[in-house]
Amino acid sequence: MQITSSRIKLQPLDQSDWELFKELNQCPKIMEHLYDRLPLDQIKTVFESRTRPITEKSDGWCFSISDASTGEKLGNIGLKLTDIKERIAEVGFMLKEEAQGKGYASEALNLVAEYVFHTLKLNKIAAICSTENSGSYKLLEKVGFSRESFLPQNTSINGKLVDDYVYGLSKPVI
Numbered sequence: 001m002q003i004t005s006s007r008i009k010l011q012p013l014d015q016s017d018w019e020l021f022k023e024l025n026q027c028p029k030i031m032e033h034l035y036d037r038l039p040l041d042q043i044k045t046v047f048e049s050r051t052r053p054i055t056e057k058s059d060g061w062c063f064s065i066s067d068a069s070t071g072e073k074l075g076n077i078g079l080k081l082t083d084i085k086e087r088i089a090e091v092g093f094m095l096k097e098e099a100q101g102k103g104y105a106s107e108a109l110n111l112v113a114e115y116v117f118h119t120l121k122l123n124k125i126a127a128i129c130s131t132e133n134s135g136s137y138k139l140l141e142k143v144g145f146s147r148e149s150f151l152p153q154n155t156s157i158n159g160k161l162v163d164d165y166v167y168g169l170s171k172p173v174i
Contacts, residue, residue: 010063017064020073024094033133074099077108087123109143117171131163145169
């Protein structure tokens, strides 16, 4: 399975994505607003859980983001079904530093939204990000997500409680 645009390609995370996954999860600047950096053995465990084959019974979908023309791996984007009854999934994404600010993440989010609403038939995508992560929340807003709530002291990152915003993107009404 592959989801593509003219510039990027999303495909299920596999073993060839390990080096970039490890790099992203060990980069202090990238992890600054996400969650505590994990030891390598825990990063490997998380990676293995995200490379499970995607089936019709999956409750999570993890994709690598690659440049469509060069094949260069740029980052990853994933979905986790958080409310089965209401058909809501939460999205998360990470891009290597040199790929940030070039439109790859917004393109990946748009492709994932199309996949979520048209293929998976879900009703909503949610995203949670630190109030200090202006890059992420501006990106979410650019793609059409709406800020739905503020969660004070919601996440612990490096021993510090940080405030989060919750964003949502609902299925377009036809």
